[in-house]
Amino acid sequence: MKNITLIILTFIVNLSFGQTENVINDLTIKNDIISQRQSEIIFEKARIFPNHTQISIAIIKNGKINYYGIIKESDTISTIENQKSVFEIGSISKVFTSTLLADFVIEGKVKLNENIGNYLKTSIKNNIEISFVDLANHTSGLPRLPINLDLTKVDLKNPYKEYKEKELKEYLSKHLELSNKGKNQYSNLGAGLLAYILSKISDDKYENLLQNNIFSKYDMQNSTTDITKIKGKLVTGLNNEGKEVPNWDFAVLAGAGGILSTIEDLSYFAISQFDYSNNELKLTREKTFEINENMDIGLGWHIIKSQSENHWYWHNGGTGGYSSSMVIDEKSKNGIIILSNVSAFNPNMGNIDKLCFELMKTLEKE
Numbered sequence: 493m494k495n496i497t498l499i500i501l502t503f504i505v506n507l508s509f510g511q512t513e514n515v516i517n518d519l520t521i522k523n524d525i526i527s528q529r530q531s532e533i534i535f536e537k538a539r540i541f542p543n544h545t546q547i548s549i550a551i552i553k554n555g556k557i558n559y560y561g562i563i564k565e566s567d568t569i570s571t572i573e574n575q576k577s578v579f580e581i582g583s584i585s586k587v588f589t590s591t592l593l594a595d596f597v598i599e600g601k602v603k604l605n606e607n608i609g610n611y612l613k614t615s616i617k618n619n620i621e622i623s624f625v626d627l628a629n630h631t632s633g634l635p636r637l638p639i640n641l642d643l644t645k646v647d648l649k650n651p652y653k654e655y656k657e658k659e660l661k662e663y664l665s666k667h668l669e670l671s672n673k674g675k676n677q678y679s680n681l682g683a684g685l686l687a688y689i690l691s692k693i694s695d696d697k698y699e700n701l702l703q704n705n706i707f708s709k710y711d712m713q714n715s716t717t718d719i720t721k722i723k724g725k726l727v728t729g730l731n732n733e734g735k736e737v738p739n740w741d742f743a744v745l746a747g748a749g750g751i752l753s754t755i756e757d758l759s760y761f762a763i764s765q766f767d768y769s770n771n772e773l774k775l776t777r778e779k780t781f782e783i784n785e786n787m788d789i790g791l792g793w794h795i796i797k798s799q800s801e802n803h804w805y806w807h808n809g810g811t812g813g814y815s816s817s818m819v820i821d822e823k824s825k826n827g828i829i830i831l832s833n834v835s836a837f838n839p840n841m842g843n844i845d846k847l848c849f850e851l852m853k854t855l856e857k858e
Contacts, residue, residue: 515539516568525558526551530854537847538562538569540840542734545833546727547847548574550755552820552827553855555766557759575756578714578726579831580739581816582749582809584758585717586683587776588706589747590628590792592690594775595705597624601693604628604780608685611693614661617668626673627686628791629780633670634679638663649812653741660688660744676783680748687747698746710764712757717742717750724754729813732838737813749809755829762820762827765805777805777822804852808845810836817848826855 517535521528530551538547545564550557561574596602602611604625609616626632637643640663641655663681671677687698694701699717707715714724719739729737742750765773776791788795796804796819806819815834820827828851834841 514567515564518568518570519562520571522560526560527854530851533847533850533854534560534562535569537843537850538564540843541832541834541838542730542732543567544728544730544734546572546574546577547830547832547834547844548577548579548727548755549851550575550759550762550827550829551851551855552759552762552825552829555763555825557763559755559759574727576714576724576754578722578724578752578754579816579833580729580749580809580811580814581751581753581758581831582811582814582836583680583683584807584809584816584818585747585749585751587792587807587818588702588751589683589687589690590776590790591706591772592701593624593628593686594772594791596690596693597775598772608689611689612664613692615665617665620668620670622670624686624689625780625791627679627682627689629789630676630678630682631674631781632679632682633673633675633677634682634685635671635677636679636681638681639667639669649738650740651812652743652745654743655745656743657688660685676781676789680745683748684742684745685747688744690747698750702751706761707757710757710760712753712760715751715753715757717746717752719752722752726752727833729811729835730833731813731835737835739813740811749811753831755831758818758829758831759827762818762829763825765820766822766825806848808848810841812836815841815844817845819848819852821852824856826852828852828855 519531521531543564547562549560559575561572562569563572605623607621622632691698731737778790779788781789786797793805796806798804802821802823804819804821808817813835815836816831818829828848830848
């Protein structure tokens with residue numbers, strides 16, 4: 493996700509069709525759920541992935557939700573009911589962290605332009621000031637990851653696991669440095685820090701804030717940051733070769749990518765965005781920064797200036813065993829949500845975003 497615009501505008505993927513010539517298309521066409529063209533797009537984008545891949549899709553048309561799931565087994569792609577299956581959603585978690593921030597703002601607990609240092613007991617190196625909005629729209633100048641998280645020394649199968657509150661406090665007090673402040677610089681650290689601060693303000697855990705302020709409100713019964721609390725079926729994450737990999741524990745940086753969810757739950761959250769009376773969600777979609785001529789950013793959401801007159805609100809995510817993508821159009825009440833067990837390190841993971849946007853375009857044409 494280093495170059496988000498590049499992903500959207502070019503969808504450069506490293507396809508190796510020689511390995512997929514014999515993949516069998518056993519997808520079922522359901523007229524009330526999916527069209528022939530949509531089925532073709534799904535097969536085209538999915539056939540490159542390894543066996544045991546699952547992709548769970550929500551198709552929202554005029555506010556009505558339909559689900560379509562696929563699985564690849566023995567080089568055959570078939571349909572499967574997996575809307576209640578649980579996946580890691582990766583960086584889509586940032587939208588939820590920013591939604592918590594919006595809730596805090598609406599309730600008067602914080603202001604977007606306030607300095608986060610006012611709410612931390614931990615000392616900040618050189619009294620550097622960073623605002624809440626800086627963290628939510630990636631303009632703080634913070635790096636992608638903290639300097640004291642050395643990826644050469646951690647277990648890359650679960651890289652964030654040992655980065656806890658002690659390490660974050662040490663970073664803030666001893667290592668904090670900003671570069672390109674005021675410019676868009678994607679930061680997992682920033683989103684994780686935002687969740688940490690909101691937890692400190694409320695004197696509650698990030699998980700509890702999500703459950704009490706978002707998940708319970710939107711009937712997201714199978715969403716959590718605590719893998720031990722999963723009620724539904726957890727889909728196992730895969731590496732590039734289709735072998736099982738462990739789930740990631742984001743520890744103190746959970747706000748950057750630690751949520752597990754289902755497309756059913758995410759669909760409920762998505763259609764809630766179409767309620768114009770919901771000031772909390774509306775605030776997250778308001779433009780806070782212009783990235784370039786094709787994209788703005790709100791609080792968490794990336795705002796794509798699509799070819800139609802409407803804006804698309806988008807985020808994607810990726811972890812060691814999963815990739816996700818979610819886009820909504822509040823005016824047309826359309827949306828596509830995709831969860832998968834395709835690794836973020838799979839060279840073809842860009843197909844997940846491409847699938848998301850191509851399916852979204854089919855909704856505009858119908």
